[in-house]
Amino acid sequence: MEGLKVLEKREKKVVEIKNTKVGKGHFLFCAGPCAVESREVMEEIASYLKDTPVNLLRGGAFKPRTSPYSFQGLGEEGLKILKEISDKLNIPFVSEVTDTKYVEVVGRYADCFQIGSRNMSSFELLKEVGKTGKPVLLKRGMSATVEEFLNAAEYILNEGNENIILCERGIRSFDPAFRNVLDLNAVAYLKEKTFLPVIVDPSHGTGRRDIVEKLALAAIAAGADGLIVETHPYPEKALSDGFQSLNREEFISLAEKVKSLASVFKYEI
Amino acid sequence: MEGLKVLEKREKKVVEIKNTKVGKGHFLFCAGPCAVESREVMEEIASYLKDTPVNLLRGGAFKPRTSPYSFQGLGEEGLKILKEISDKLNIPFVSEVTDTKYVEVVGRYADCFQIGSRNMSSFELLKEVGKTGKPVLLKRGMSATVEEFLNAAEYILNEGNENIILCERGIRSFDPAFRNVLDLNAVAYLKEKTFLPVIVDPSHGTGRRDIVEKLALAAIAAGADGLIVETHPYPEKALSDGFQSLNREEFISLAEKVKSLASVFKYEI
């Protein structure tokens, strides 16, 4: 890995997504549903996010789904809804881009691109979001080594775009008890070795609503610069990932504990 | 997985790539370098492929590389060279397409699309190659479950394209002894459950030149309908994957044994 820009010894980077900052003590607290399903659901989510320290909204409009017969997202319509809600909450939003042909439309609405786990090695896509200069939330592939993850970031950096947020979201293991195993070793390691902010997704990282909160707190203690958490007012009715989404009450409880522990670790939140 | 077209009980499919057939007793023997490096090297490879039962040429023109600083392929120039050599040998050729924006150019030259391991879950790309109707050699993701692999094929089928060849190419494991672990369980299982031809890549599936031949033979015994093998006249000088490429002599030895064992199993080769 010698020679990678991402490993250069330099001052830690603060990534700015409009009025939200992450890195060097600035804590990113990103939340929202897995997929945008309708304006009504998004407004209901907004109604409880507004009283929390959430500073980045998330929501999928273009969804990469294992089955072609699963809900594939609302597309541009979903981006419009996200934009509205984000404006109302006065916080920016991030949304996933799954193919080079959607870079333009996602970039037209979203304040930050998300490159999902399944696309971490879609190198053309990495180059294209790199070229936009816009912030990129880069998720680790579900069985990418740390070295491969760093090289994926390098594809973006190499286009002159340093606005990268690395996101650990769990890796695939032999144990059916969990959808993924959250790899906090990687978080501590990436914080030590790179100058980029590193955040954690405890929703995908566990795949179980009942332990999301505990792992969110663990991520903070491991040194994460932020969290990205799935929430839905009615998880049991969600069109995707309901089993790992926190409901209103659970999310508010999480937000309080996150705020409290992040303060112990001297984060601005 | 209920309801997948790929699991329908029906007659086994024969996929035709120009004058080459695979499935239902027709054996696909695909070979060539990892990447097209130059016309000279391709001609040297052709000089020994022509005396073997190889009936599909392979070669990468658009290469997905872990590092942005590795050789990225010759692009369209590489496709032109492949076309020439393929015409000379009078066999079709397959080449990888790594992004939707390259579907047109790869489709203009190649007789068959390859979807590589890193792109098995690039669903937009699957849809686009599905729409072309052209044969698709679909490689299993390096940590895709069999269920995910079948769903990736379903994305192509769902566009009305049945010309799909499934390819097992090794999965990621905990053991550093091998680049990947060739999963012949999956080959036997896929042959049992689907109507599509299934082939094996023992080069990526082992990552070690010294055991490629043994695993190629094992694949035939496990029921594979074909093989895809990397060869290079000077593996030690290859710009990618030299450690798993067979040289001229090794390849000729492999070809003889493959022919002989495929005959034992009553394949046309």
Add this chain to the structure above:
Amino acid sequence: MEGLKVLEKREKKVVEIKNTKVGKGHFLFCAGPCAVESREVMEEIASYLKDTPVNLLRGGAFKPRTSPYSFQGLGEEGLKILKEISDKLNIPFVSEVTDTKYVEVVGRYADCFQIGSRNMSSFELLKEVGKTGKPVLLKRGMSATVEEFLNAAEYILNEGNENIILCERGIRSFDPAFRNVLDLNAVAYLKEKTFLPVIVDPSHGTGRRDIVEKLALAAIAAGADGLIVETHPYPEKALSDGFQSLNREEFISLAEKVKSLASVFKYEI
């Protein structure tokens, strides 16, 4: 791994278990139930094994079970039954030893010790079976690297016992489609690097009755010196591992194909 006796370049070892040989062209065909359940069932199994080339009987008397509430085996009574049946068939038998305190009793009856996957790193047990000088069928741990497997063999060799048969039996993976993934890469590699015979267990290596035969054949093509296969007259009633045991008819079919393919590869069987 430098300096390991198991990697010394020397003539391939033929291990002799009474009148049965394995290695250097001698094929080991071992079969029997997962666990000895009763004399009646064993006699029924013997009634169809006697017409096959099976030359080593298997059966568990001391069973390592994940749950303390599962059937734990008949103990010494099971060994007595195995001894009787083995005498009747005039072939030796192998049985698992799970703890140093059972080495004496298993050794009193069995012609070969089996060290199971869960005990591959029970180093005291390896030393004790090493000291007996009796043949040892050493199964690879379910997530042991090849290097760890070789070191386990080294513990036995280091006690002066060279009568070791290495057995690949599948490794743990992320894919719930199979109980284990049979790693034939390891078989080809171990045959290349060590002087010991290497056999394959396609029953545990797949965990699915419907693909055992295909993987048994693949193992032969990969260079295995033998097979160990589970069979039970009524798999659906078996006290353990029924889902991967072949019934009488399936086993006879397997035996014919094994004999035929082993002959193609010039094995004595």
Add this chain to the structure above:
Amino acid sequence: MEGLKVLEKREKKVVEIKNTKVGKGHFLFCAGPCAVESREVMEEIASYLKDTPVNLLRGGAFKPRTSPYSFQGLGEEGLKILKEISDKLNIPFVSEVTDTKYVEVVGRYADCFQIGSRNMSSFELLKEVGKTGKPVLLKRGMSATVEEFLNAAEYILNEGNENIILCERGIRSFDPAFRNVLDLNAVAYLKEKTFLPVIVDPSHGTGRRDIVEKLALAAIAAGADGLIVETHPYPEKALSDGFQSLNREEFISLAEKVKSLASVFKYEI
């Protein structure tokens, strides 16, 4: 997993190891070298442990080593040294037992048995330590599922011994960046589902000295009831596991942070 005693809904268990308690708010802080090498080294370690909240000494006397040629531990002599140092520090000690034949001797000296990762499925050993009634620190197998881990504990419980401390110590993954991946999902899950105390080994769980502290803190935030940490005055000279052992200075820094964060979470330490 229905019917397991270990999953019964009942009051959380406090395990007492002489004057040290763990569970229900009592924090276990266990530290010491990987292996006991000499009285001198142990005394040097004691000299800095005595000023920390460490309340359980650790040290291996019978060492399970991958290679038969690695240092195998001092045996009974090591236990005597541990006993002396433990008396001097007025805290109990834990030491690993690797075979049923050593249960008596380890039990004669140690205040708590350790069952190591390689022996989690040595069921005879689990039964024997179960019968002693003495506390058992049970480490998760390096590729044991949570279900297998719970069943291993059940073997001990089933002998009437409830003095069990579950220990997560990292699982095997595909990523060579770390010796193991610390699975804090499992910690949160086990705390939720069982009545037993759960501790974490960040030394084996990372295999890298530079991130041990971060993961120790993460473990506390995830809900762990304690930690077990390797320390050695001269890690670079240690006979085993030096790469993951903290030196005096690093350990003292860790101890302060652990104390501080455990207090935030209301643990008695």
